[in-house]
Amino acid sequence: MGNENSVAKHLQNAQRTGVCQLSDMNLDEFPMHLLKMSGKLRTLDISCNKFHELPGSIGKFLMLKSLNMNQNRLNLSGNSLKALPSDLKDLQAIELNLNQNQISELPESLHLCPRLKVLRFEENCVPLRGVPEKLLADSKVSLLAFDGNLFDQKSFQSRPGYDAYIERYTATRKKFD
Structure with a gap:
């Protein structure tokens, strides 16, 4: 995982705003802490990281309106x-x-x-x-x-x-x- 302190700050902000910006953080796996916010997040940007697979848990994000996973090892396109x-x-x-x-x-x-x-x-x-x-x-x-x-x-x-x-x-x- 990338910089833990920086990720933690972004997660705290996302808890308040419903927007989680984790782009370009050198992440190689989906931050499972995000699952705690699956009913709240409206926007999730995890672009420019190193993901290898799309986690099945992405379907649990009930309020998600925008998902950006571009420029990962797993890019949806x-x-x-x-x-x-x-x-x-x-x-x-x-x-x-x-x-x-x-x-x-x-x-x-x-x-x-x-x-x-x-x-x-x-x-x-x-x-x-x-x-x-x-x-x-x-x-x-x-x-x-x-x-x-x-x-x-x-x-x-x-x-x-x-x-x-x-x-x-x-x-x-x-x-x-």
């Missing part, structure tokens, strides 16, 4: 992630970027993420069957970015649940027009 924890149902992030990894299947639990609106998984190894039908039919996701996987737009349009997804997508687009 641009790494060699082959899989995600299977239980992400409590993840509170609004956008999840998994681009340029080696993911072959999206977890079924993503459809349960109550705030997830944007899911980017471009340039992975996901076959059409690796996109859960419930993610299309029953989630809040209104933008799926999936170019560079093992299926094309035409086959994606024939996937069960696509109609429900495209309704959410269209409604969201109309809000911004």
